[in-house]
Amino acid sequence: MSNIAVVPGSFDPVTLGHLDVIQRTANVFDEVHVLVVHNPDKNAMIPIARRLELIEQALLETGAPRNIVVRSWSVGLLVDYCTDVGAGVIVKGVRGAKDVDYETPMAIVNRNLARIETMFMMPNPQHAHVSSSLVRQVASLGGDVSPYVPEVVREFLQGDTDPNISV
Ligand code: PNS
Numbered sequence: 001m002s003n004i005a006v007v008p009g010s011f012d013p014v015t016l017g018h019l020d021v022i023q024r025t026a027n028v029f030d031e032v033h034v035l036v037v038h039n040p041d042k043n044a045m046i047p048i049a050r051r052l053e054l055i056e057q058a059l060l061e062t063g064a065p066r067n068i069v070v071r072s073w074s075v076g077l078l079v080d081y082c083t084d085v086g087a088g089v090i091v092k093g094v095r096g097a098k099d100v101d102y103e104t105p106m107a108i109v110n111r112n113l114a115r116i117e118t119m120f121m122m123p124n125p126q127h128a129h130v131s132s133s134l135v136r137q138v139a140s141l142g143g144d145v146s147p148y149v150p151e152v153v154r155e156f157l158q159g160d161t162d163p164n165i166s167v
Pocket of ligand 1: 009011037038039077078105106109
């Protein structure tokens with residue numbers, strides 16, 4: 001049995017809800033791989049390399065446990081990454097029935113493809129209404145996203161960041 005879990009997602013951008021699920025997963029598994037994956041069904045706002053940096057910085061900011069690594073994957077199926085690193089479990093955060101409906105077909109396909117199990121993690125209800133798409137919309141219209149995202153993401157979205165830092 002594997003003690004490595006993969007928490008995949010678009011993370012465009014990472015939210016406090018994502019971080020909550022990542023931290024809870026790190027309490028259960030020996031090793032957690034946060035995997036930034038391109039979702040062809042979504043129009044991405046932030047380049048993948050920058051999303052990865054934002055997650056790493058947010059984890060540092062929140063004093064996350066050391067058993068978390070952050071990676072990206074763009075060359076094949078999610079289950080190929082899981083098999084490569086010896087992970088037997090995918091963990092997805094679900095905020096409610098709508099998320100379960102969205103995640104269930106992917107969970108079944110991933111199990112059929114490579115016997116990788118998916119486990120659903122309930123985030124803190126405080127984050128139940130938070131989504132990356134909502135954050136993108138509020139930020140693009142000039143609203144305050146600080147209740148929903150870590151400070152580094154707020155700075156990035158609201159332009160308080162050093163212009164010399166690469167994106
Ligand atoms: O945060 P998202 O956008 O809901 O994450 C969805 C994601 C990226 C995890 C999903 O689209 C995915 O696993 N893509 C990788 C391609 C793949 O393996 N597809 C087949 C199984 S669903």
